[in-house]
Amino acid sequence: MNHISAIAPPLDVARIRKDFPLLQQATVYGLPLVYLDNAATTQKPQVVLDTLEQYYTGYNSNVHRGVHQLSQQATEAYELARKTVAAYLNAEHTQEIIFTKGTTDSINLVASSYGRKFLQPGDAVLISAMEHHSNIVPWQMICEERGAELKVIPINERGELRMDAFSQLLDERVKIVAVTCVSNTLGTINPVKDIIAQAHARNIPVLLDAAQGVQHMAIDVQELQPDFLAFSGHKIYGPTGIGVLYGKQEWLEKMPPYQGGGDMIKTVTFARTTYNELPYKFEAGTPHVAGAIGLEAALNYVKLVGIDKIQQWEEQLQDYALQALQQVEGLRLIGQAAHRAASISFLVGDIHPYDLGELLDKQGIAVRTGHHCTEPLMDLFGIPGTVRASLSMYNTFEDIDKLVAAVHKAAAMLR
Protein backbone atom coordinates (compact mmCIF):
# COMPACT_ATOMS: atom_id res chain seq x y z
CA MET A 1 0.00 0.00 0.00
CA ASN A 2 1.59 3.23 -1.11
CA HIS A 3 1.49 6.44 0.77
CA ILE A 4 0.00 9.48 -0.82
CA SER A 5 2.12 11.86 -2.72
CA ALA A 6 2.48 15.14 -0.89
CA ILE A 7 2.50 17.20 -4.05
CA ALA A 8 -0.72 15.85 -5.58
CA PRO A 9 -3.10 18.71 -6.40
CA PRO A 10 -6.47 18.42 -4.63
CA LEU A 11 -9.43 16.60 -6.04
CA ASP A 12 -12.02 18.53 -8.07
CA VAL A 13 -15.00 17.00 -6.26
CA ALA A 14 -17.60 19.25 -7.87
CA ARG A 15 -16.50 17.99 -11.26
CA ILE A 16 -16.40 14.39 -10.12
CA ARG A 17 -19.96 14.61 -8.76
CA LYS A 18 -21.14 15.66 -12.23
CA ASP A 19 -19.88 12.31 -13.53
CA PHE A 20 -22.32 10.45 -11.27
CA PRO A 21 -25.88 10.80 -12.61
CA LEU A 22 -27.52 9.38 -9.50
CA LEU A 23 -25.93 12.04 -7.32
CA GLN A 24 -27.39 14.69 -9.62
CA GLN A 25 -30.88 13.21 -9.75
CA ALA A 26 -31.73 11.32 -6.62
CA THR A 27 -33.86 12.84 -3.91
CA VAL A 28 -35.28 11.06 -0.90
CA TYR A 29 -38.53 12.31 0.65
CA GLY A 30 -38.08 15.45 -1.45
CA LEU A 31 -34.62 16.13 0.01
CA PRO A 32 -31.34 15.97 -1.89
CA LEU A 33 -29.61 12.67 -1.18
CA VAL A 34 -26.56 12.54 1.06
CA TYR A 35 -25.05 9.18 0.20
CA LEU A 36 -22.84 7.79 2.94
CA ASP A 37 -23.31 4.07 2.42
CA ASN A 38 -20.33 3.60 0.12
CA ALA A 39 -18.89 0.64 2.01
CA ALA A 40 -22.06 -1.24 1.01
CA THR A 41 -21.94 -0.10 -2.60
CA THR A 42 -20.75 2.92 -4.56
CA GLN A 43 -22.61 4.90 -7.19
CA LYS A 44 -21.56 4.51 -10.83
CA PRO A 45 -20.01 7.16 -13.06
CA GLN A 46 -21.61 7.80 -16.46
CA VAL A 47 -18.67 6.18 -18.25
CA VAL A 48 -19.47 2.82 -16.59
CA LEU A 49 -23.14 3.09 -17.57
CA ASP A 50 -22.18 4.05 -21.13
CA THR A 51 -19.79 1.11 -21.37
CA LEU A 52 -22.52 -1.32 -20.32
CA GLU A 53 -24.95 0.16 -22.82
CA GLN A 54 -22.41 0.09 -25.63
CA TYR A 55 -21.71 -3.56 -24.91
CA TYR A 56 -25.35 -4.61 -24.95
CA THR A 57 -26.28 -2.45 -27.94
CA GLY A 58 -23.08 -2.90 -29.93
CA TYR A 59 -21.36 -6.26 -29.45
CA ASN A 60 -23.22 -8.42 -26.93
CA SER A 61 -22.11 -11.96 -27.63
CA ASN A 62 -20.84 -15.02 -25.84
CA VAL A 63 -17.10 -15.15 -25.34
CA HIS A 64 -14.40 -17.69 -26.13
CA ARG A 65 -16.22 -20.08 -28.42
CA GLY A 66 -17.61 -18.12 -31.32
CA VAL A 67 -16.03 -17.86 -34.71
CA HIS A 68 -18.21 -14.92 -35.59
CA GLN A 69 -17.16 -11.29 -35.48
CA LEU A 70 -19.22 -10.21 -32.46
CA SER A 71 -18.03 -13.08 -30.34
CA GLN A 72 -14.44 -12.22 -31.12
CA GLN A 73 -15.10 -8.58 -30.29
CA ALA A 74 -16.71 -9.52 -26.96
CA THR A 75 -13.85 -11.93 -26.19
CA GLU A 76 -11.26 -9.26 -26.90
CA ALA A 77 -13.06 -6.76 -24.67
CA TYR A 78 -13.44 -9.33 -21.87
CA GLU A 79 -9.77 -10.29 -22.02
CA LEU A 80 -8.72 -6.64 -22.21
CA ALA A 81 -10.70 -6.08 -19.01
CA ARG A 82 -8.63 -8.83 -17.38
CA LYS A 83 -5.44 -7.09 -18.50
CA THR A 84 -6.68 -3.81 -17.05
CA VAL A 85 -7.42 -5.45 -13.70
CA ALA A 86 -3.99 -7.11 -13.74
CA ALA A 87 -2.35 -3.74 -14.43
CA TYR A 88 -4.46 -2.04 -11.74
CA LEU A 89 -3.13 -4.48 -9.14
CA ASN A 90 0.27 -4.68 -10.84
CA ALA A 91 -0.06 -8.46 -11.13
CA GLU A 92 2.87 -10.20 -12.77
CA HIS A 93 0.69 -12.32 -15.06
CA THR A 94 -2.72 -11.59 -16.61
CA GLN A 95 -3.82 -15.19 -15.97
CA GLU A 96 -3.52 -14.52 -12.25
CA ILE A 97 -6.78 -12.58 -12.51
CA ILE A 98 -9.94 -14.68 -12.13
CA PHE A 99 -13.30 -13.01 -12.67
CA THR A 100 -15.84 -13.98 -10.02
CA LYS A 101 -19.23 -12.76 -8.80
CA GLY A 102 -17.64 -10.67 -6.07
CA THR A 103 -15.47 -10.83 -2.97
CA THR A 104 -17.65 -13.49 -1.35
CA ASP A 105 -17.40 -15.69 -4.42
CA SER A 106 -13.63 -15.16 -4.61
CA ILE A 107 -13.11 -16.18 -0.98
CA ASN A 108 -15.39 -19.20 -1.37
CA LEU A 109 -13.33 -20.24 -4.38
CA VAL A 110 -10.07 -20.17 -2.42
CA ALA A 111 -11.54 -21.70 0.74
CA SER A 112 -13.07 -24.56 -1.21
CA SER A 113 -10.31 -25.23 -3.73
CA TYR A 114 -7.25 -24.54 -1.56
CA GLY A 115 -8.96 -26.18 1.41
CA ARG A 116 -9.75 -29.42 -0.39
CA LYS A 117 -6.19 -29.69 -1.61
CA PHE A 118 -4.14 -28.46 1.32
CA LEU A 119 -6.16 -28.74 4.54
CA GLN A 120 -5.77 -31.91 6.57
CA PRO A 121 -7.32 -32.92 9.89
CA GLY A 122 -5.56 -31.03 12.68
CA ASP A 123 -4.54 -28.11 10.44
CA ALA A 124 -5.71 -24.58 11.13
CA VAL A 125 -6.94 -21.54 9.23
CA LEU A 126 -6.15 -18.17 10.81
CA ILE A 127 -8.57 -15.25 10.37
CA SER A 128 -9.17 -12.12 12.47
CA ALA A 129 -11.89 -11.01 14.88
CA MET A 130 -12.93 -8.15 12.59
CA GLU A 131 -13.66 -10.22 9.48
CA HIS A 132 -16.82 -9.85 7.42
CA HIS A 133 -19.03 -12.97 7.46
CA SER A 134 -17.75 -13.56 3.91
CA ASN A 135 -14.27 -14.14 5.29
CA ILE A 136 -15.50 -16.27 8.18
CA VAL A 137 -18.21 -18.62 6.96
CA PRO A 138 -16.43 -20.09 3.88
CA TRP A 139 -13.47 -20.98 6.14
CA GLN A 140 -15.77 -22.38 8.80
CA MET A 141 -17.40 -24.60 6.19
CA ILE A 142 -14.15 -25.97 4.76
CA CYS A 143 -12.64 -26.42 8.24
CA GLU A 144 -15.63 -28.50 9.23
CA GLU A 145 -15.36 -30.54 6.06
CA ARG A 146 -11.62 -31.14 6.42
CA GLY A 147 -11.46 -31.52 10.20
CA ALA A 148 -9.39 -28.35 10.53
CA GLU A 149 -9.64 -25.63 13.14
CA LEU A 150 -10.55 -21.97 12.65
CA LYS A 151 -8.36 -19.70 14.76
CA VAL A 152 -8.98 -16.01 15.33
CA ILE A 153 -6.53 -13.13 15.79
CA PRO A 154 -7.96 -10.99 18.62
CA ILE A 155 -8.29 -7.19 18.52
CA ASN A 156 -7.66 -4.56 21.18
CA GLU A 157 -10.31 -2.13 22.51
CA ARG A 158 -9.53 0.38 19.76
CA GLY A 159 -10.33 -2.22 17.14
CA GLU A 160 -6.75 -2.95 16.04
CA LEU A 161 -5.31 -6.41 15.46
CA ARG A 162 -3.20 -7.66 18.33
CA MET A 163 -0.04 -8.40 16.43
CA ASP A 164 1.61 -9.99 19.48
CA ALA A 165 -1.20 -12.55 19.53
CA PHE A 166 -0.95 -12.99 15.76
CA SER A 167 2.73 -13.98 16.03
CA GLN A 168 1.86 -16.53 18.70
CA LEU A 169 -1.06 -17.99 16.77
CA LEU A 170 1.06 -18.41 13.67
CA ASP A 171 2.28 -21.94 14.32
CA GLU A 172 3.02 -24.88 12.02
CA ARG A 173 -0.62 -25.99 12.08
CA VAL A 174 -1.72 -22.85 10.24
CA LYS A 175 -2.05 -23.56 6.52
CA ILE A 176 -3.48 -20.21 5.40
CA VAL A 177 -4.06 -16.73 6.86
CA ALA A 178 -7.11 -14.77 5.65
CA VAL A 179 -7.51 -11.16 6.79
CA THR A 180 -9.15 -7.99 5.63
CA CYS A 181 -7.14 -4.99 4.43
CA VAL A 182 -9.67 -2.56 5.93
CA SER A 183 -12.48 -3.37 8.37
CA ASN A 184 -15.88 -2.65 6.82
CA THR A 185 -17.28 -1.88 10.28
CA LEU A 186 -14.46 -0.21 12.21
CA GLY A 187 -12.50 1.33 9.35
CA THR A 188 -9.26 -0.13 10.78
CA ILE A 189 -6.43 -0.45 8.24
CA ASN A 190 -4.59 -3.64 9.09
CA PRO A 191 -0.79 -4.00 8.93
CA VAL A 192 -1.08 -6.49 6.08
CA LYS A 193 2.53 -6.06 4.96
CA ASP A 194 3.74 -7.21 8.36
CA ILE A 195 1.17 -10.04 8.42
CA ILE A 196 2.34 -11.27 5.02
CA ALA A 197 6.03 -11.02 5.98
CA GLN A 198 5.50 -13.06 9.16
CA ALA A 199 3.35 -15.67 7.41
CA HIS A 200 5.75 -16.00 4.48
CA ALA A 201 8.67 -16.48 6.88
CA ARG A 202 6.86 -19.70 7.81
CA ASN A 203 5.82 -20.52 4.22
CA ILE A 204 2.16 -19.85 5.00
CA PRO A 205 0.12 -18.20 2.23
CA VAL A 206 -2.07 -15.15 2.89
CA LEU A 207 -5.42 -14.16 1.44
CA LEU A 208 -6.33 -10.48 1.62
CA ASP A 209 -9.96 -9.39 1.60
CA ALA A 210 -9.57 -6.09 -0.25
CA ALA A 211 -13.30 -5.39 -0.62
CA GLN A 212 -12.79 -2.21 1.45
CA GLY A 213 -9.24 -1.62 0.27
CA VAL A 214 -8.84 -1.23 -3.49
CA GLN A 215 -11.17 1.77 -3.76
CA HIS A 216 -9.38 3.73 -1.04
CA MET A 217 -5.64 3.10 -1.51
CA ALA A 218 -3.15 1.89 -4.07
CA ILE A 219 -2.55 -1.85 -3.86
CA ASP A 220 0.42 -3.34 -5.67
CA VAL A 221 0.43 -7.13 -5.37
CA GLN A 222 4.07 -7.45 -6.40
CA GLU A 223 5.10 -5.06 -3.67
CA LEU A 224 2.70 -6.41 -1.04
CA GLN A 225 3.06 -10.08 -2.06
CA PRO A 226 -0.32 -11.50 -0.99
CA ASP A 227 -0.92 -15.01 -2.32
CA PHE A 228 -4.59 -14.24 -2.92
CA LEU A 229 -6.52 -11.00 -3.01
CA ALA A 230 -10.28 -10.56 -3.44
CA PHE A 231 -12.43 -7.53 -4.24
CA SER A 232 -15.83 -6.58 -5.64
CA GLY A 233 -16.58 -4.43 -8.68
CA HIS A 234 -19.57 -2.64 -7.23
CA LYS A 235 -17.65 -1.19 -4.29
CA ILE A 236 -15.18 0.49 -6.65
CA TYR A 237 -17.71 2.29 -8.86
CA GLY A 238 -18.28 -0.72 -11.13
CA PRO A 239 -21.30 -2.97 -11.74
CA THR A 240 -22.70 -5.50 -9.26
CA GLY A 241 -22.19 -9.19 -9.89
CA ILE A 242 -18.55 -8.93 -10.93
CA GLY A 243 -15.57 -9.45 -8.69
CA VAL A 244 -11.93 -10.38 -8.84
CA LEU A 245 -9.74 -13.03 -7.37
CA TYR A 246 -6.04 -12.39 -7.77
CA GLY A 247 -3.99 -15.49 -7.07
CA LYS A 248 -0.31 -16.19 -7.50
CA GLN A 249 0.12 -18.45 -10.50
CA GLU A 250 2.05 -21.07 -8.53
CA TRP A 251 -0.89 -21.50 -6.13
CA LEU A 252 -3.64 -21.36 -8.73
CA GLU A 253 -1.91 -24.02 -10.79
CA LYS A 254 -1.75 -26.37 -7.82
CA MET A 255 -5.41 -25.86 -6.91
CA PRO A 256 -8.27 -27.99 -8.30
CA PRO A 257 -11.19 -26.34 -10.14
CA TYR A 258 -13.89 -24.88 -7.90
CA GLN A 259 -16.90 -25.43 -10.14
CA GLY A 260 -17.38 -27.58 -13.22
CA GLY A 261 -19.04 -26.59 -16.48
CA GLY A 262 -18.39 -24.85 -19.75
CA ASP A 263 -15.23 -22.84 -20.44
CA MET A 264 -13.22 -24.51 -17.67
CA ILE A 265 -12.55 -27.72 -19.64
CA LYS A 266 -10.06 -28.83 -22.24
CA THR A 267 -11.72 -32.12 -23.22
CA VAL A 268 -14.72 -33.93 -21.82
CA THR A 269 -15.66 -37.58 -22.15
CA PHE A 270 -17.98 -39.48 -19.85
CA ALA A 271 -14.93 -41.27 -18.51
CA ARG A 272 -12.74 -38.25 -17.83
CA THR A 273 -12.43 -34.49 -18.13
CA THR A 274 -9.22 -32.55 -18.53
CA TYR A 275 -9.22 -28.99 -17.33
CA ASN A 276 -8.45 -25.79 -19.14
CA GLU A 277 -5.46 -23.68 -18.21
CA LEU A 278 -5.46 -20.53 -16.08
CA PRO A 279 -7.50 -18.43 -15.69
CA TYR A 280 -10.28 -20.40 -17.42
CA LYS A 281 -9.92 -23.37 -15.09
CA PHE A 282 -11.66 -21.26 -12.46
CA GLU A 283 -14.29 -19.59 -14.66
CA ALA A 284 -16.97 -22.22 -15.25
CA GLY A 285 -19.95 -21.18 -17.34
CA THR A 286 -20.58 -18.02 -19.33
CA PRO A 287 -18.83 -15.25 -17.45
CA HIS A 288 -20.30 -11.84 -16.60
CA VAL A 289 -18.87 -10.22 -19.74
CA ALA A 290 -20.68 -6.90 -19.30
CA GLY A 291 -19.63 -6.81 -15.65
CA ALA A 292 -15.97 -7.32 -16.48
CA ILE A 293 -16.02 -4.61 -19.15
CA GLY A 294 -17.93 -2.30 -16.80
CA LEU A 295 -15.39 -2.96 -14.05
CA GLU A 296 -12.61 -2.08 -16.48
CA ALA A 297 -14.32 1.26 -17.19
CA ALA A 298 -14.60 1.89 -13.44
CA LEU A 299 -10.93 1.10 -12.80
CA ASN A 300 -9.93 3.37 -15.69
CA TYR A 301 -12.05 6.10 -14.15
CA VAL A 302 -10.36 5.67 -10.77
CA LYS A 303 -6.98 5.72 -12.47
CA LEU A 304 -7.90 8.92 -14.28
CA VAL A 305 -8.91 10.62 -11.03
CA GLY A 306 -5.90 9.15 -9.27
CA ILE A 307 -6.10 6.75 -6.33
CA ASP A 308 -3.56 8.82 -4.37
CA LYS A 309 -5.71 11.91 -4.72
CA ILE A 310 -8.78 9.93 -3.76
CA GLN A 311 -7.00 8.64 -0.66
CA GLN A 312 -5.87 12.11 0.30
CA TRP A 313 -9.36 13.56 -0.13
CA GLU A 314 -11.05 10.76 1.78
CA GLU A 315 -8.56 11.15 4.65
CA GLN A 316 -9.43 14.85 4.89
CA LEU A 317 -13.14 14.03 4.91
CA GLN A 318 -12.61 11.32 7.50
CA ASP A 319 -10.66 13.55 9.88
CA TYR A 320 -13.28 16.26 9.53
CA ALA A 321 -16.11 13.78 10.14
CA LEU A 322 -14.45 12.17 13.14
CA GLN A 323 -13.94 15.55 14.74
CA ALA A 324 -17.44 16.84 13.97
CA LEU A 325 -19.22 13.67 15.10
CA GLN A 326 -17.42 13.68 18.43
CA GLN A 327 -19.00 17.05 19.20
CA VAL A 328 -22.40 15.30 19.40
CA GLU A 329 -23.30 14.75 23.05
CA GLY A 330 -23.09 11.11 24.05
CA LEU A 331 -21.66 9.94 20.74
CA ARG A 332 -19.08 7.20 20.92
CA LEU A 333 -17.02 5.86 18.08
CA ILE A 334 -16.96 2.10 17.66
CA GLY A 335 -13.44 1.52 16.46
CA GLN A 336 -10.73 4.06 17.17
CA ALA A 337 -7.78 2.67 15.28
CA ALA A 338 -4.82 4.93 14.64
CA HIS A 339 -4.80 3.97 10.96
CA ARG A 340 -8.22 3.95 9.37
CA ALA A 341 -10.10 4.45 6.14
CA ALA A 342 -13.57 5.32 4.95
CA SER A 343 -15.91 3.62 7.42
CA ILE A 344 -16.98 5.37 10.62
CA SER A 345 -19.15 3.43 13.08
CA PHE A 346 -20.83 5.10 16.02
CA LEU A 347 -23.59 4.98 18.62
CA VAL A 348 -25.25 7.79 20.56
CA GLY A 349 -26.02 7.13 24.25
CA ASP A 350 -28.46 4.26 24.63
CA ILE A 351 -30.18 4.99 21.32
CA HIS A 352 -30.76 1.88 19.22
CA PRO A 353 -28.82 2.16 15.93
CA TYR A 354 -31.98 1.21 14.04
CA ASP A 355 -33.85 4.24 15.45
CA LEU A 356 -31.01 6.58 14.59
CA GLY A 357 -30.68 5.21 11.06
CA GLU A 358 -34.42 5.51 10.53
CA LEU A 359 -34.41 9.20 11.43
CA LEU A 360 -31.28 9.89 9.39
CA ASP A 361 -33.01 8.30 6.40
CA LYS A 362 -36.01 10.57 6.85
CA GLN A 363 -33.62 13.54 6.69
CA GLY A 364 -32.15 12.35 3.40
CA ILE A 365 -29.00 10.75 4.82
CA ALA A 366 -28.20 7.24 3.58
CA VAL A 367 -26.18 5.36 6.19
CA ARG A 368 -26.22 1.73 7.22
CA THR A 369 -27.32 0.36 10.57
CA GLY A 370 -26.95 -3.09 12.04
CA HIS A 371 -24.14 -5.55 12.46
CA HIS A 372 -22.65 -4.97 8.97
CA CYS A 373 -22.17 -8.71 8.51
CA THR A 374 -19.70 -8.72 11.41
CA GLU A 375 -21.81 -10.30 14.17
CA PRO A 376 -18.83 -11.75 16.10
CA LEU A 377 -17.33 -8.25 16.19
CA MET A 378 -20.57 -6.76 17.55
CA ASP A 379 -20.65 -9.47 20.24
CA LEU A 380 -17.08 -8.55 21.15
CA PHE A 381 -18.08 -4.92 21.66
CA GLY A 382 -21.31 -6.02 23.38
CA ILE A 383 -23.57 -3.96 21.11
CA PRO A 384 -26.51 -4.89 18.82
CA GLY A 385 -25.03 -2.95 15.92
CA THR A 386 -23.79 0.47 14.91
CA VAL A 387 -24.66 3.34 12.63
CA ARG A 388 -22.04 3.40 9.91
CA ALA A 389 -21.23 6.30 7.62
CA SER A 390 -18.80 5.37 4.86
CA LEU A 391 -17.02 7.70 2.47
CA SER A 392 -16.03 7.74 -1.14
CA MET A 393 -14.34 10.11 -3.56
CA TYR A 394 -17.53 12.07 -4.33
CA ASN A 395 -18.43 12.97 -0.75
CA THR A 396 -18.01 16.53 0.46
CA PHE A 397 -17.57 18.48 3.68
CA GLU A 398 -21.17 19.58 3.18
CA ASP A 399 -22.26 15.92 3.26
CA ILE A 400 -20.53 15.57 6.63
CA ASP A 401 -22.13 18.76 7.95
CA LYS A 402 -25.56 17.46 6.95
CA LEU A 403 -24.87 14.10 8.57
CA VAL A 404 -23.79 15.71 11.83
CA ALA A 405 -26.78 18.08 11.87
CA ALA A 406 -29.11 15.16 11.22
CA VAL A 407 -27.52 13.10 14.02
CA HIS A 408 -28.00 16.05 16.40
CA LYS A 409 -31.66 16.33 15.45
CA ALA A 410 -32.34 12.59 15.60
CA ALA A 411 -30.58 12.23 18.96
CA ALA A 412 -32.62 15.10 20.39
CA MET A 413 -35.83 13.38 19.31
CA LEU A 414 -34.84 9.98 20.61
CA ARG A 415 -33.36 10.97 23.97
Place this chain on the structure above:
Amino acid sequence: MTIKEKQDELIADFSLMENWMDKYEYIIQLGKELPLIDEQYKTDDNLIKGCQSRVWLHTELKDGKLFFTGDSDAVITKGLVSLMISALSGHTPKEIAETEIYFIDAIGLRNHLSPTRSNGLLSMLKQMKMYAVAYMAKQAN
Protein backbone atom coordinates in the same frame (compact mmCIF):
# COMPACT_ATOMS: atom_id res chain seq x y z
CA MET B 1 -65.13 0.36 18.04
CA THR B 2 -64.27 -2.22 15.42
CA ILE B 3 -60.71 -2.80 14.23
CA LYS B 4 -61.69 -1.10 10.99
CA GLU B 5 -62.96 1.99 12.83
CA LYS B 6 -59.80 2.11 14.94
CA GLN B 7 -57.67 1.96 11.82
CA ASP B 8 -59.63 4.79 10.20
CA GLU B 9 -59.16 6.89 13.32
CA LEU B 10 -55.40 6.31 13.27
CA ILE B 11 -55.28 7.24 9.58
CA ALA B 12 -57.16 10.46 10.35
CA ASP B 13 -54.74 11.28 13.20
CA PHE B 14 -51.73 10.81 10.97
CA SER B 15 -53.22 12.81 8.10
CA LEU B 16 -52.91 15.91 10.30
CA MET B 17 -49.15 15.53 10.48
CA GLU B 18 -47.37 17.43 7.79
CA ASN B 19 -44.03 15.74 7.38
CA TRP B 20 -42.07 12.63 8.21
CA MET B 21 -40.38 14.07 11.22
CA ASP B 22 -43.76 14.95 12.77
CA LYS B 23 -45.01 11.42 12.17
CA TYR B 24 -41.90 10.00 13.75
CA GLU B 25 -42.09 12.43 16.66
CA TYR B 26 -45.53 10.98 17.39
CA ILE B 27 -44.43 7.37 16.95
CA ILE B 28 -41.40 7.91 19.21
CA GLN B 29 -43.70 9.49 21.81
CA LEU B 30 -45.88 6.39 21.74
CA GLY B 31 -42.78 4.25 22.01
CA LYS B 32 -41.48 6.16 25.01
CA GLU B 33 -44.76 6.52 26.91
CA LEU B 34 -46.25 3.09 26.95
CA PRO B 35 -45.11 0.39 29.27
CA LEU B 36 -46.25 -2.22 26.84
CA ILE B 37 -45.41 -5.53 28.39
CA ASP B 38 -45.04 -7.09 31.80
CA GLU B 39 -41.31 -7.86 32.25
CA GLN B 40 -42.10 -11.51 33.05
CA TYR B 41 -43.38 -11.94 29.49
CA LYS B 42 -40.21 -10.61 27.85
CA THR B 43 -39.00 -14.16 27.40
CA ASP B 44 -37.22 -15.83 24.52
CA ASP B 45 -40.44 -17.72 23.81
CA ASN B 46 -42.21 -14.44 23.17
CA LEU B 47 -39.35 -12.98 21.14
CA ILE B 48 -39.89 -12.33 17.46
CA LYS B 49 -36.40 -12.09 16.09
CA GLY B 50 -35.91 -9.40 13.49
CA CYS B 51 -32.59 -8.62 11.92
CA GLN B 52 -31.99 -5.31 13.66
CA SER B 53 -34.55 -4.64 16.36
CA ARG B 54 -36.13 -7.25 18.57
CA VAL B 55 -39.86 -7.49 19.24
CA TRP B 56 -41.63 -9.32 22.07
CA LEU B 57 -45.32 -10.23 21.88
CA HIS B 58 -47.52 -11.68 24.60
CA THR B 59 -51.12 -12.82 24.04
CA GLU B 60 -53.94 -13.44 26.51
CA LEU B 61 -57.58 -14.49 26.02
CA LYS B 62 -60.07 -12.79 28.36
CA ASP B 63 -63.87 -13.01 28.05
CA GLY B 64 -63.60 -14.28 24.52
CA LYS B 65 -61.32 -11.44 23.44
CA LEU B 66 -57.59 -11.38 22.65
CA PHE B 67 -55.35 -8.93 24.44
CA PHE B 68 -51.85 -8.23 23.20
CA THR B 69 -48.88 -6.69 24.95
CA GLY B 70 -45.51 -6.15 23.34
CA ASP B 71 -42.20 -4.39 23.38
CA SER B 72 -39.11 -3.68 21.32
CA ASP B 73 -35.53 -2.64 22.05
CA ALA B 74 -35.80 0.11 19.41
CA VAL B 75 -38.05 3.08 20.23
CA ILE B 76 -39.48 3.58 16.74
CA THR B 77 -40.29 -0.11 16.45
CA LYS B 78 -41.84 0.07 19.91
CA GLY B 79 -44.02 2.94 18.74
CA LEU B 80 -45.12 0.93 15.73
CA VAL B 81 -45.77 -2.09 17.94
CA SER B 82 -47.90 0.13 20.11
CA LEU B 83 -49.90 1.33 17.09
CA MET B 84 -50.46 -2.24 15.99
CA ILE B 85 -51.57 -3.31 19.45
CA SER B 86 -53.92 -0.35 19.86
CA ALA B 87 -55.65 -1.36 16.63
CA LEU B 88 -55.90 -5.10 17.27
CA SER B 89 -56.01 -5.66 21.03
CA GLY B 90 -59.34 -6.33 22.78
CA HIS B 91 -61.14 -7.89 19.85
CA THR B 92 -62.45 -11.36 19.20
CA PRO B 93 -60.15 -13.84 17.52
CA LYS B 94 -62.58 -13.96 14.60
CA GLU B 95 -62.46 -10.20 14.04
CA ILE B 96 -58.66 -10.15 14.33
CA ALA B 97 -58.28 -13.05 11.95
CA GLU B 98 -60.68 -11.67 9.38
CA THR B 99 -60.01 -7.90 9.35
CA GLU B 100 -57.60 -6.61 6.76
CA ILE B 101 -54.85 -4.44 8.26
CA TYR B 102 -54.41 -1.44 5.98
CA PHE B 103 -53.61 1.49 8.28
CA ILE B 104 -49.81 1.00 8.26
CA ASP B 105 -49.87 1.30 4.50
CA ALA B 106 -52.29 4.23 4.55
CA ILE B 107 -50.18 6.32 6.93
CA GLY B 108 -47.16 5.82 4.71
CA LEU B 109 -45.31 3.32 6.85
CA ARG B 110 -45.65 0.44 4.49
CA ASN B 111 -41.91 -0.06 4.16
CA HIS B 112 -41.89 -1.07 7.82
CA LEU B 113 -43.96 -4.09 6.86
CA SER B 114 -41.83 -5.24 3.96
CA PRO B 115 -40.20 -8.63 4.52
CA THR B 116 -36.74 -7.18 3.90
CA ARG B 117 -37.18 -4.53 6.56
CA SER B 118 -36.36 -7.07 9.20
CA ASN B 119 -37.65 -5.05 12.11
CA GLY B 120 -39.89 -7.81 13.31
CA LEU B 121 -43.11 -5.87 12.67
CA LEU B 122 -44.34 -8.02 9.80
CA SER B 123 -43.56 -11.16 11.79
CA MET B 124 -45.44 -9.65 14.69
CA LEU B 125 -48.55 -9.01 12.60
CA LYS B 126 -48.39 -12.55 11.25
CA GLN B 127 -48.00 -13.87 14.78
CA MET B 128 -51.06 -11.90 15.96
CA LYS B 129 -53.15 -13.27 13.12
CA MET B 130 -51.87 -16.77 13.81
CA TYR B 131 -52.82 -16.59 17.49
CA ALA B 132 -56.27 -15.38 16.46
CA VAL B 133 -56.75 -18.27 14.06
CA ALA B 134 -55.47 -20.73 16.68
CA TYR B 135 -57.92 -19.40 19.30
CA MET B 136 -60.74 -19.52 16.77
CA ALA B 137 -60.00 -23.18 16.15
CA LYS B 138 -59.86 -23.77 19.90
CA GLN B 139 -63.21 -22.04 20.45
CA ALA B 140 -64.79 -24.05 17.64
CA ASN B 141 -63.84 -27.29 19.39
